[in-house]
Amino acid sequence: MxxxxxxxxxxxxxxxxxxxxxxxxxxxxxxxxxxxxxxxxxxxxxxxxxxxxxxxxxxxxxxxxxxxxxxxxxxxxxxxxxxxxxxxxxxxxxxxxxxxxxxxxxxxxxxxxxxxxxxxxxxLPGVSAEACLWADLGIDPGSCGHQSYEASQFMFFEHKPDPSTHLLLWQIGIAGEHTLTQFNTCSDKLQVLVEHLLQWYPVDHKVVLYEAASLPTQAPRIERISLSLLPQAQLSGITTLLIPPSQTLTYNEAVLTKLGITAGDLG
Ligand SMILES: C[S@@+](CC[C@H](N)C(=O)[O-])C[C@H]1O[C@@H](n2cnc3c(N)ncnc32)[C@H](O)[C@@H]1O
Structure with missing residues:
Protein backbone atom coordinates (compact mmCIF):
# COMPACT_ATOMS: atom_id res chain seq x y z
CA MET A 1 0.00 0.00 0.00
CA LEU A 124 9.80 13.59 19.02
CA PRO A 125 10.64 14.12 22.70
CA GLY A 126 11.49 17.48 24.22
CA VAL A 127 12.81 18.97 27.46
CA SER A 128 9.85 19.03 29.85
CA ALA A 129 9.17 21.13 32.94
CA GLU A 130 10.05 18.06 34.96
CA ALA A 131 13.46 17.71 33.28
CA CYS A 132 14.18 21.36 34.17
CA LEU A 133 12.94 20.87 37.73
CA TRP A 134 15.39 18.07 38.52
CA ALA A 135 18.21 20.13 37.03
CA ASP A 136 17.34 23.40 38.79
CA LEU A 137 16.73 21.74 42.16
CA GLY A 138 19.73 19.43 41.98
CA ILE A 139 17.64 16.33 42.61
CA ASP A 140 18.21 12.93 41.05
CA PRO A 141 14.72 11.40 40.97
CA GLY A 142 16.39 8.00 40.88
CA SER A 143 17.77 8.48 44.39
CA CYS A 144 14.46 7.48 45.98
CA GLY A 145 12.01 7.41 43.06
CA HIS A 146 9.21 9.79 42.21
CA GLN A 147 5.53 9.97 41.43
CA SER A 148 3.89 12.42 39.10
CA TYR A 149 0.20 13.33 38.85
CA GLU A 150 -2.03 15.99 37.40
CA ALA A 151 -3.14 17.80 40.58
CA SER A 152 -6.90 17.55 39.98
CA GLN A 153 -6.67 13.89 38.99
CA PHE A 154 -4.70 13.31 42.19
CA MET A 155 -7.61 14.85 44.12
CA PHE A 156 -10.48 13.21 42.22
CA PHE A 157 -9.13 9.65 42.19
CA GLU A 158 -7.73 7.19 44.71
CA HIS A 159 -4.05 7.85 44.08
CA LYS A 160 -1.79 6.91 46.97
CA PRO A 161 1.41 8.89 47.35
CA ASP A 162 4.47 7.17 48.72
CA PRO A 163 5.95 9.68 51.22
CA SER A 164 9.40 8.14 50.81
CA THR A 165 9.58 9.36 47.18
CA HIS A 166 9.30 12.75 45.47
CA LEU A 167 5.76 13.70 44.49
CA LEU A 168 5.11 16.09 41.60
CA LEU A 169 1.71 17.70 41.18
CA TRP A 170 1.26 19.28 37.75
CA GLN A 171 -1.29 21.97 36.98
CA ILE A 172 -1.46 22.91 40.65
CA GLY A 173 -2.76 26.31 39.46
CA ILE A 174 -6.06 24.68 38.45
CA ALA A 175 -6.19 22.03 41.22
CA GLY A 176 -9.75 20.84 41.83
CA GLU A 177 -11.14 22.66 38.76
CA HIS A 178 -13.61 20.11 37.38
CA THR A 179 -15.58 22.17 34.84
CA LEU A 180 -12.66 22.40 32.39
CA THR A 181 -13.68 26.01 31.76
CA GLN A 182 -11.62 27.91 34.39
CA PHE A 183 -7.89 28.63 34.38
CA ASN A 184 -7.41 29.06 38.11
CA THR A 185 -8.12 27.43 41.45
CA CYS A 186 -9.04 28.98 44.82
CA SER A 187 -7.89 28.70 48.44
CA ASP A 188 -10.88 26.48 49.38
CA LYS A 189 -9.93 23.88 46.78
CA LEU A 190 -6.28 24.06 47.77
CA GLN A 191 -7.29 23.60 51.42
CA VAL A 192 -9.06 20.36 50.42
CA LEU A 193 -5.85 19.25 48.73
CA VAL A 194 -3.76 20.14 51.79
CA GLU A 195 -6.11 18.20 54.10
CA HIS A 196 -5.90 15.22 51.73
CA LEU A 197 -2.09 15.39 51.72
CA LEU A 198 -1.98 15.59 55.54
CA GLN A 199 -2.78 11.85 55.54
CA TRP A 200 0.81 11.30 54.42
CA TYR A 201 2.78 14.49 55.18
CA PRO A 202 3.26 16.66 58.30
CA VAL A 203 1.53 20.05 58.22
CA ASP A 204 4.84 21.98 58.28
CA HIS A 205 6.42 19.80 55.58
CA LYS A 206 8.33 22.03 53.15
CA VAL A 207 7.07 21.88 49.58
CA VAL A 208 8.46 23.65 46.51
CA LEU A 209 6.62 25.94 44.08
CA TYR A 210 8.61 25.58 40.89
CA GLU A 211 8.54 27.56 37.65
CA ALA A 212 11.24 26.93 35.05
CA ALA A 213 12.65 30.04 33.39
CA SER A 214 11.40 30.63 29.86
CA LEU A 215 14.18 33.04 28.91
CA PRO A 216 17.93 32.53 29.37
CA THR A 217 18.06 35.84 31.27
CA GLN A 218 15.49 34.71 33.85
CA ALA A 219 15.98 32.66 37.02
CA PRO A 220 13.59 29.82 37.85
CA ARG A 221 11.07 30.33 40.64
CA ILE A 222 12.00 28.01 43.49
CA GLU A 223 9.91 28.90 46.51
CA ARG A 224 9.86 26.69 49.59
CA ILE A 225 6.77 26.98 51.77
CA SER A 226 5.09 24.91 54.48
CA LEU A 227 2.41 22.61 53.10
CA SER A 228 -0.15 24.40 55.32
CA LEU A 229 0.47 27.67 53.42
CA LEU A 230 -0.35 26.25 49.98
CA PRO A 231 -3.92 27.71 49.95
CA GLN A 232 -2.46 31.23 50.21
CA ALA A 233 0.35 30.68 47.72
CA GLN A 234 0.60 32.52 44.43
CA LEU A 235 0.08 29.94 41.67
CA SER A 236 -0.06 30.33 37.94
CA GLY A 237 -0.53 28.21 34.83
CA ILE A 238 3.17 27.37 34.86
CA THR A 239 3.56 26.38 38.52
CA THR A 240 4.45 22.78 39.39
CA LEU A 241 4.36 21.61 43.00
CA LEU A 242 7.13 19.37 44.27
CA ILE A 243 6.55 17.55 47.54
CA PRO A 244 9.88 16.09 48.67
CA PRO A 245 9.90 12.87 50.70
CA SER A 246 8.92 13.15 54.35
CA GLN A 247 10.12 9.64 55.22
CA THR A 248 13.18 7.54 54.49
CA LEU A 249 12.99 4.42 52.34
CA THR A 250 12.07 1.26 54.20
CA TYR A 251 13.37 -2.16 53.27
CA ASN A 252 11.01 -4.73 51.77
CA GLU A 253 11.91 -7.60 54.07
CA ALA A 254 9.73 -10.13 52.22
CA VAL A 255 11.52 -9.56 48.90
CA LEU A 256 14.94 -9.46 50.58
CA THR A 257 14.20 -12.81 52.20
CA LYS A 258 13.20 -14.31 48.84
CA LEU A 259 16.48 -13.00 47.37
CA GLY A 260 18.36 -14.60 50.27
CA ILE A 261 19.85 -11.28 51.41
CA THR A 262 19.44 -8.87 54.32
CA ALA A 263 19.37 -5.08 54.56
CA GLY A 264 22.98 -5.24 55.74
CA ASP A 265 24.04 -6.77 52.41
CA LEU A 266 22.87 -3.66 50.55
CA GLY A 267 25.61 -1.41 51.99
C1 LIG B 1 -0.39 21.31 30.00
S1 LIG B 1 1.00 20.98 30.98
C2 LIG B 1 2.29 21.09 29.81
C3 LIG B 1 3.58 20.43 30.22
C4 LIG B 1 4.62 20.44 29.12
N1 LIG B 1 4.17 19.66 28.00
C5 LIG B 1 5.98 19.92 29.58
O1 LIG B 1 6.56 19.10 28.87
O2 LIG B 1 6.47 20.32 30.63
C6 LIG B 1 1.08 22.44 31.91
C7 LIG B 1 1.72 22.21 33.26
O3 LIG B 1 3.12 21.97 33.08
C8 LIG B 1 3.84 22.55 34.13
N2 LIG B 1 4.63 23.67 33.61
C9 LIG B 1 4.44 24.36 32.46
N3 LIG B 1 5.36 25.33 32.33
C10 LIG B 1 6.14 25.25 33.44
C11 LIG B 1 7.25 25.98 33.90
N4 LIG B 1 7.76 27.00 33.22
N5 LIG B 1 7.80 25.60 35.07
C12 LIG B 1 7.31 24.58 35.80
N6 LIG B 1 6.26 23.87 35.41
C13 LIG B 1 5.68 24.20 34.24
C14 LIG B 1 2.81 23.11 35.13
O4 LIG B 1 2.52 22.10 36.07
C15 LIG B 1 1.65 23.40 34.20
O5 LIG B 1 0.44 23.48 34.90
Missing part, protein backbone atom coordinates in the same frame (compact mmCIF):
# COMPACT_ATOMS: atom_id res chain seq x y z
CA UNK A 2 1.42 3.44 -0.87
CA UNK A 3 1.67 5.84 2.05
CA UNK A 4 -0.81 8.71 1.86
CA UNK A 5 0.57 12.15 1.11
CA UNK A 6 0.56 14.33 4.21
CA UNK A 7 2.28 13.71 7.53
CA UNK A 8 2.43 14.87 11.11
CA UNK A 9 5.39 15.26 13.44
CA UNK A 10 4.81 16.58 16.98
CA UNK A 11 7.92 18.14 18.48
CA UNK A 12 8.83 19.84 21.74
CA UNK A 13 10.45 23.26 21.84
CA UNK A 14 11.72 22.77 25.41
CA UNK A 15 10.98 25.21 28.22
CA UNK A 16 13.46 27.91 27.33
CA UNK A 17 13.61 30.09 24.24
CA UNK A 18 15.57 28.49 21.39
CA UNK A 19 18.11 26.70 23.59
CA UNK A 20 16.34 23.49 24.59
CA UNK A 21 15.08 22.25 21.25
CA UNK A 22 16.72 19.20 19.69
CA UNK A 23 18.57 19.45 16.37
CA UNK A 24 16.09 16.98 14.86
CA UNK A 25 13.00 18.89 16.05
CA UNK A 26 14.41 22.15 14.68
CA UNK A 27 15.10 20.60 11.29
CA UNK A 28 11.52 19.27 11.07
CA UNK A 29 10.23 22.76 11.87
CA UNK A 30 12.43 24.31 9.19
CA UNK A 31 11.31 21.90 6.49
CA UNK A 32 7.58 21.62 7.34
CA UNK A 33 4.89 22.96 5.02
CA UNK A 34 2.93 24.22 8.04
CA UNK A 35 3.87 24.54 11.73
CA UNK A 36 1.10 24.67 14.31
CA UNK A 37 2.32 25.87 17.66
CA UNK A 38 1.38 26.32 21.28
CA UNK A 39 4.06 28.08 23.30
CA UNK A 40 3.53 30.14 26.46
CA UNK A 41 5.21 33.37 25.39
CA UNK A 42 5.64 35.57 22.35
CA UNK A 43 9.44 35.32 22.07
CA UNK A 44 9.36 31.63 21.24
CA UNK A 45 6.57 32.14 18.72
CA UNK A 46 8.57 34.92 17.02
CA UNK A 47 11.63 32.67 16.96
CA UNK A 48 9.61 29.85 15.35
CA UNK A 49 8.42 32.31 12.69
CA UNK A 50 12.04 32.93 11.76
CA UNK A 51 12.51 29.18 11.22
CA UNK A 52 9.42 28.68 9.06
CA UNK A 53 7.29 31.02 6.96
CA UNK A 54 3.95 29.36 7.87
CA UNK A 55 3.62 29.21 11.65
CA UNK A 56 0.06 29.12 12.97
CA UNK A 57 -0.67 29.56 16.67
CA UNK A 58 -3.26 27.27 18.25
CA UNK A 59 -3.75 29.76 21.10
CA UNK A 60 -6.90 31.23 19.50
CA UNK A 61 -8.82 28.00 20.12
CA UNK A 62 -8.80 28.65 23.89
CA UNK A 63 -11.76 30.59 25.33
CA UNK A 64 -11.44 34.25 24.50
CA UNK A 65 -12.25 37.11 26.89
CA UNK A 66 -15.75 36.58 28.39
CA UNK A 67 -16.28 33.26 26.59
CA UNK A 68 -17.02 30.05 28.51
CA UNK A 69 -15.60 27.08 26.64
CA UNK A 70 -14.85 23.54 27.73
CA UNK A 71 -11.18 22.70 27.17
CA UNK A 72 -12.22 19.38 25.57
CA UNK A 73 -13.82 21.41 22.74
CA UNK A 74 -10.67 23.50 22.50
CA UNK A 75 -8.51 20.39 22.13
CA UNK A 76 -10.91 18.83 19.58
CA UNK A 77 -10.77 22.00 17.50
CA UNK A 78 -6.97 22.07 17.65
CA UNK A 79 -6.81 18.43 16.49
CA UNK A 80 -9.24 19.19 13.66
CA UNK A 81 -7.14 22.17 12.51
CA UNK A 82 -4.00 20.00 12.45
CA UNK A 83 -5.67 17.03 10.76
CA UNK A 84 -7.32 19.20 8.10
CA UNK A 85 -3.90 20.21 6.79
CA UNK A 86 -2.52 16.67 7.02
CA UNK A 87 -5.51 15.52 4.93
CA UNK A 88 -4.70 18.32 2.46
CA UNK A 89 -1.42 16.49 1.84
CA UNK A 90 0.76 18.90 3.84
CA UNK A 91 3.78 17.90 5.91
CA UNK A 92 2.63 19.32 9.23
CA UNK A 93 4.63 19.92 12.39
CA UNK A 94 2.97 20.61 15.71
CA UNK A 95 5.47 22.38 17.97
CA UNK A 96 4.44 22.40 21.62
CA UNK A 97 6.47 23.82 24.49
CA UNK A 98 8.28 21.40 26.77
CA UNK A 99 7.85 17.75 25.78
CA UNK A 100 4.96 17.52 23.30
CA UNK A 101 3.50 14.42 24.90
CA UNK A 102 3.91 15.12 28.62
CA UNK A 103 0.69 16.34 30.23
CA UNK A 104 -0.37 17.45 26.75
CA UNK A 105 -3.21 15.61 25.00
CA UNK A 106 -3.42 17.40 21.63
CA UNK A 107 -0.31 15.75 20.21
CA UNK A 108 -1.40 12.27 21.31
CA UNK A 109 -4.92 12.73 19.92
CA UNK A 110 -3.69 14.17 16.60
CA UNK A 111 -1.09 11.42 16.09
CA UNK A 112 -3.61 8.70 16.91
CA UNK A 113 -6.14 10.15 14.45
CA UNK A 114 -3.55 10.68 11.70
CA UNK A 115 -2.29 7.09 12.03
CA UNK A 116 -5.83 5.76 12.03
CA UNK A 117 -6.40 7.53 8.72
CA UNK A 118 -3.21 6.06 7.25
CA UNK A 119 -0.83 9.01 7.49
CA UNK A 120 2.73 8.96 8.75
CA UNK A 121 2.71 10.44 12.24
CA UNK A 122 5.25 10.51 15.04
CA UNK A 123 6.32 12.34 18.17
Missing amino acids: TQKKGSLVCVGTGMQLAGQITVLAKSYIESADIVFTLVPEAYTERWLKKLNGDVRSLQGYYAQEGEVKNRRNTYDEMVTAILTEVRNGQNVVCALYGHPGVFACVSHLAIEQAKEEGYNAQM
